[in-house]
Amino acid sequence: MISRRELLKDASFLLAAAGAAQPVLSWAATQYDVPTIPGKDGMILRSFRFLDVEMPMEFLNSWITPVPHFFVRNHMHEPSTVDAAEWRLSVTGEVEKPFTLSLADLGKVESHTVINTLECAGNGRAFQHPSVPGIQWQRGAVGTARFSGPRLRDLLQRAGVKTAGKHVMFRGLDEVPGKVPPFIRSIPIQKAMDTDTLVATQMNGAPLEKHHGFPARALVPGWIGAASCKWLTEIKILDKEFDGNFMKPGYRFPNQPVAPGGSVNPDDAHPVTGLNVKSVIASPADDSKAKRGVVPIRGAAWAGEADIAKVEVSTDAGATWSPARLAADHAKYAWRLWSYSWEAAKSGEYTILSRAADTQGRSQPETAAWNPSGYLYNAIDQVKIHVEA
């Protein structure tokens, strides 16, 4: 048993130790706070190391997403330093004339601009049932930006792709921990040669920020974000699809429908490429309150390589649907903003839904196709609100 004297002696020792450690303790207390990330104020933090931040829906209020509100998805550590003067981009593999460019060289190649909605393949993963592993994105791992830079095809044509060249591999400068496979993926030569596929060096009229791939990234429009490799440093033309982890089993979608919770043989799955048709409700927020009267409902809809044909809204949990108004701004690969003015005549609890259809005849399903990694979630979106008298 500890005597009172011993207790006091121990207490004084502890107090002295705590006093000596006070500066460090204060440091520890503050360091457990949510961190600041310059340029990303107010974003939802999914992970700090590696950095994964999501756009809250209240920021979805413009056709072009400002860079500070653009989501960040990193699979690895960002390169600790990128020296623009030292950076090089090589084009090798199944080509007649491999070459290497500096950033200044790349700047001399004719630039092209594509307005693209970039969405992480796992956006909406948090809504999958049963739940699946991965970053638990809700609605905001998506954004639309003006990307500018040389066409990839111009670089490939300069290198002279051999007839054996079937896939184009991208390697970035991500810093890989442990024995984690490097984040290397490839796209088919047809998509690489598309006039809208870029080696982007600019985003919204300014050089790419580091979180978004400075000094250059692939921009594969209409496809999942993972196709658009950041901190690009190597382009290699292959005679077949790259066979690393992030092509297989990673980023593959089952060829057949899978029972929720089931498993999938990677040999019976295909690479995830183009985005699904999808709409999200930006406002009102889920679980929010509104006053009786006119309640503005708005959001965005996108469909990867297809165009949005229509967006419909239901304010009675899907019993009836009304067309939303599509905003004038539009471009191939870019989302359409939409709005609907709802006259909320009575107070009470309401479930508001939105669903989009595209020019390929696809429409948002009531339930997204479940898959073990939660890719391409696109179920009809819904928010619940309380209308007050």
Add this chain to the structure above:
Amino acid sequence: MSKPSALTILGLVTTCAPLFWAQSPQAPDLPPGEMQAKARTACLECHEARIILQQRLNKAAWTREVDKMIKWGALVGPKDRDPLIDYFSVNFPPEKAPEPAVRVKKKQ
């Protein structure tokens, strides 16, 4: 100088543990438990705890995740594998409420 008592040592450990276990600034920690220390050394070397805290998986899915991470270099010996899977399965099961979202703060 007399040796510190067990209470002193316990107090010091309790008081100062966050200093030693904080695997990176601004990072939350993994929940207490027999495998907490092992999970810290095996997982938080490469990524922070937030990535684990947001998962809600059954035991089969946790088994796949742990085995994948061992293949990718997580230092987990054979005797620690099953207890680690149990630790994650108990602390982060599908029925647990989702991890609350946090926002990046504005720089003061």
